Amino acid sequence: MSAPFVALEGLDKRFPGHHAVRGIDLQIAAGEFVAIMGPSGCGKSTTLRLIAGLDEPTGGDIRIGGRSMRGIPAFQRDTPMVWQSLALFPFLTVAENVAFPLRMKKVGAAERRRRALEWLDRMGLSGMADRDIAQLSGGQRQRVAIARSLVTQPSILLLDEPLSALDAHLRVRMQTELSRLHKQLGITFVYVTHAQSEAFALADRIVIMSDGAIQQVGRPQDVYREPVNAFVAEFMGMNNILRGTVRGASANRLAVETPLGSFDVPAKETRPVDSQAAFVIAADRIALAAAGAAGGLDATVIGLEFVGSTQTVFVETASGHEFRIQKQQHEIEALDLAPGRQISLSWEPRHAWLLPDSR
Amino acid sequence: MTGSPPPGAADRPGSFFIGSRSTAGSPAVFPVLLGLPVLLWQLIFFAGPLVFLVVITFWQVKSFRLSPAFVADNWEKVLTSTAFLRALGHTLTVAGTTTVLATAIALPAAYTIAFRLPPRLRDFAVAFLVVPVFSSYILRIYAWQVVLSPQGVINGIAGLVGIEPLPLLGGAFSLQIGLLTLTLPIAVLILTFGFAGVDRTLIEAAENLGCRRSRVVAHVLLPAIRPAIALAATTSFLLAFGDYVSPLFMTGSKPPTLSIVVVDTVKSGSQWPRASVVGVSMLLILVAVLALGQLLSRRTRLRRGGR
Amino acid sequence: MATRILPRLSRLAQHLFLAGLFVFIAAPMLVIVVFSFDANRFPTIPWGGFSLDWHRAILEDAMVRDAFLNSILVGLGTAVLSTLLGFAAAYVDYRWRFFGKRAFVLLVAIPPAVPVTILGMAMLAFLSRLGLFGRLEAVIACHTAVASSFSMALIRLRLNDFGRDLEPAAWNLGASHAAALFTVVVPFCRPALIASFFLSAAVSFDEFMIAWFVGGVHETIPVRILNLLQGQVNPKINAIGTVVLAVSIALVVLAQWFVGVRVGKRTDPT
Missing domain, CATH: 3.40.50.300 (P-loop containing nucleotide triphosphate hydrolases)
Incomplete structure (x- = not known):
């Protein structure tokens, strides 16, 4: 500047x-x-x-x-x-x-x-x-x-x-x-x-x-x-934060073990094994599929919210972790969502964002 | 009342107060420039005289001249004199009676204004009551003299229908008429604003629960306006206790009230210290009464808070 | 049906009671006005016929004329000074927080609560030591000390409605503190300032104990009335009273006009 x-x-x-x-x-x-x-x-x-x-x-x-x-x-x-x-x-x-x-x-x-x-x-x-x-x-x-x-x-x-x-x-x-x-x-x-x-x-x-x-x-x-920390991620809304422990690090990649399982997270810098890490998945980057889909995370729909043509789906995993998913109306019509229905979530690893400040 | 900042002033981070915050380059001379003249004025023309009054209660009169001293003589003489004690007793009785009468008469009147009159008429009633608070007290007392005197209006009418002249003027009755002339307008005003400040939903809720109007008044309204009642009563007492005009013109100073004693002592020339003792005693009594009034209205608040 | 009649009677009684009270308050004023036009020397029933003699008589009474003039001077002086001081006090109270503020506000607020008999005596004792006794200026100064309480209350009440952002907004738009005071705060307070002017004039115009003690030979009109009353029955009093009543009622009504007295909240926006 x-x-x-x-x-x-x-x-x-x-x-x-x-x-x-x-x-x-x-x-x-x-x-x-x-x-x-x-x-x-x-x-x-x-x-x-x-x-x-x-x-x-x-x-x-x-x-x-x-x-x-x-x-x-x-x-x-x-x-x-x-x-x-x-x-x-x-x-x-x-x-x-x-x-x-x-x-x-x-x-x-x-x-x-x-x-x-x-x-x-x-x-x-x-x-x-x-x-x-x-x-x-x-x-x-x-x-x-x-x-x-x-x-x-x-x-x-x-x-x-x-x-x-x-x-x-x-x-x-x-x-x-x-x-x-x-x-x-x-x-x-x-x-x-x-x-x-x-x-x-x-x-x-x-x-x-x-x-x-x-x-x-x-x-x-x-x-x-690309929020720098959990505060910004939460303040910007529509971000799902997952916290866990680094179990393995390779070039540009971390394996983070969370209570929901182990996930691959892209990383610009490397982190020591066993250190704490947090990453976010934006609500609009989570894919939904029928329950039981391979490689997906099973969850129960607990609520739906409509804003215009956009729908926010609130789901909860068996362990109690809540996710927010944002989709266009037409994208999810086929899934016929309703509270209580089982569903499967997934996201592409490249869409996970490691918080630089992972406290 | 005027001392508290408006609601919400303190909790707004954007408000601007000296002491807690200041604006960039704000001149601190400003409050001083504005406040100092007020402060000096009130010190010289209000506080100074009152403090000086306390001081001269300890002074002496030597060969008809006031001279500085520090003696308790005047206090002793005045407080033990039967004339003073009699006047004190009389004044307290008179002011107490006025307080009870004014409050008792003002309560139903204020209730009617606040709850029974349509808004337009209510505003008119208040405007009407404000006028005598700020005007022509001495004239109105004179008018009562004209009305009540042996050859006055009432006895004139009585004479026309063949009734013997009534001794209306010169006793406790005429004195209370005079003092009520002084106290009623302000007492009604205070209570009207008290009633108007009561949350209407409170009354409606009580009535919905099947309370009769008289019970609503006794159990909801009166407790809710207790501070206003205390204020109306203390104000009435304060005015009646210190008044000079009604005792002078409605009873011819017989028996004298403390205000009459003060003026007579001053006008007689030499006994400033003793007049001051009477004056300072009156102030002390008023302070005690005000404190009592505060206590009465505060106790309600505490009790309500405890519920 | 019986249950309907009782509340109606009670309402009627309430209205009659209130009407009685208003008659009690208004009667003395009416008596003065009515008898000021009475040809009789002694005010009584029956009325002695219409006459303007007493009104004419007060025009020729030099003492009454002087007293009126004095009252007007004192009233004007008090109105101006009390409004200035009351504004300063109200604004200082509104704007700043400082140690001893309660005492400062109390010092302005409390004088009307002190009996004028004691206040008058104390002012006379103190001012005669300062060599200020027996002058109209002294009466103005003492009346101002009392009336500024009402001025402060009126103006402070107005300032409660003064948006907290208005003054900073003025600074932000290039007004110095002094400029903001005169271009924003004062114009906003104008109705209350005018009301304060009239009300403090009325307070001064009505006050007789302080004026009597401190004024010395300079009588204001209520002091003249007081002295007339202590002498022989004087039919001029009714005529003076009518004029005084007219002036003071006009002052108080004007003051109320500018503050717009309202009881409670209104649902309609008028």
Whole structure:
């Protein structure tokens, strides 16, 4: 990567009785769309607030455009944020809200109005300029909030779970809108969310955080297929984790003995015999066959879940290990699945992914 | 009440408080700049005078001049004087009576406002009650004087139908009329808000279980608003205990209440320390009553928590 | 059927009781207004006929005129200062956590709970030592110490509805702390600030013990009334009372108008 636009260097934030961000390092290129994900309380929102200067770090530094942000107050950073609560000013009209940052920059009234209207136009809100915020729908408010953040032409936009208050239909539309804006403006977007679908649809790279630390950074599909540890594998969902002991190692291959049997797992590095190992098989890479199929793992169907044309099958082996299998509807129709039915699972060894951090 | 942060403020990691967190470059002078004038103002014009009042209870009057000292003389003289003790007993009785009357009258009235009136009328009733809390007390007492006096409105009407003038003014009756004029509006308001704050599902649940309305009131409503009752009662007591106007105009200061004693002693000129002793004693009694009120409303909470 | 009649009677009794209470509270005010237009010298039944004499008389009474003027000055001063201090106190309470905060809030909240007789005496004793006694400024200062409690309560209540993100959002959009205070916090609190202005004016306009003790020769209108009442029966009092009533009721009603008093929660969005 060329010189990063935003660099977090050992960024650390302690609150009394709570270590929110534990010395993280992260580099974001100019124009990149980065999504920070993690369970609630993982430090993702605090990280965003630290970048915006709304919280003061207890250690480390933030550089934006090469400049250290240490001691620079929030209002001098030009790091506008779109808030989960939107934080629109209820006592100002739509246009006044959008013009607010310009007013703070002492831009003249006529010019403020002109630029606010321009942005409202751009966000499809023409004719709403003089309405009260209370008169707008949820989606319209969201657009006002975005327009207000972009009216000063910043080089970075921070978004803190901006779509979580919208219903599913609107969320998808706003996602498209954000993506379009990002491409048009070419500025850096840092997007905090707990919704995988948003991050996958929008981000160039995703950052997975847990307990104040970064677990993994990478392209969405890489993080999905090649999680570094059990936390990421579980957080990304739809991964089945198997744990066992290394019984044999050859070039690019480990034999791992698990309570369910011995499995072949591809490995980039070699591991000592008798060490612990964990590997994952993605839910969509497990094949199903009628019970008793040779080389298969017998299990009982315990539940089914439909999402559109995709079906998730929950099964349990005799020893009590649970698997999730994801298939297209048409792929499994022939199997005639129902809870209680016996089934056989299998996967190609090359689809097993050894967790680099196998704790 | 005003001291507690809004719910959810403390548990949000994004909130912003000095002491627990600070924003980058946030000036710590800000709270000082805003808070200091308030602090100084209240210290000079409220706390200072009260502290000074305590101080001069230990001062001496020498040849009609107040001079700093540290003697318990004034306390001894006042606390052992029968005039003071009689006034104290009278004031406590009067304020106690007002407290009981005000609470007893306000309870059914507040109940009717909270549960029987349609919303629009309920808001109007509250707005109506707020007005006398903040206005024209002295005038309303004067009006009662006009109504109750021997040549007043009531006796005027009585005279028209041939009834002898009634001695309405100048006794315990007129004094309570005056003090209820002072206490009833606020007592009804406090209890109305108490009733309005009760979870309606609680009442509906009790009624669904076959409870009669009177039993719902006794076993569900009254226990639920006990803190409001305690607040209404202590407020009534506080107002009646310290009032100067009703005793002055409704009974002609006979017998005197403690407030009358304070004002008379001050206006007579030289006996500031003794007036201060009376004033400080009154404050101590009020603190005790407030503490009692707190205790009464808290005990309910503890008991409810234990269930 | 008998079981139906009893609850109905009980409801009727409840409404009658409430009506009786309202009459008790309203009667004194009505008496003053009615007799201010009475031609008789002594207010009693029967009414002596309609007359504006007493209203005219107070216009010619210099002491009453001065008292009104003093009350207006004191009321205005108190309203402005109390709203400023009440806002500062409410905002400090809302925004920061610090050692001794409970004591700070209590110091502003508690003055109305102290009997004005004692407060007046204490203020007179203390302020005369500071050389502040006998001036309208002293009355304003003392009234402010009491009224700021109501101002703080009104504004603090409003701040409860102030979105936690609004102020940080303003900083984030380029507002300094001072700018955010004036462009976001103050505008948000505006209804409560206006209500506080009227209510503290009403509190000051109605207060007589502190004004009596601290004001010295400068009488406010309730002090004038108090002094008139202690003298001979004076039919002017009804006329003064009518004007005072009109002013203070208007102030309190205006204050309520701006905060929008509501009992309990409403199901309908109006």
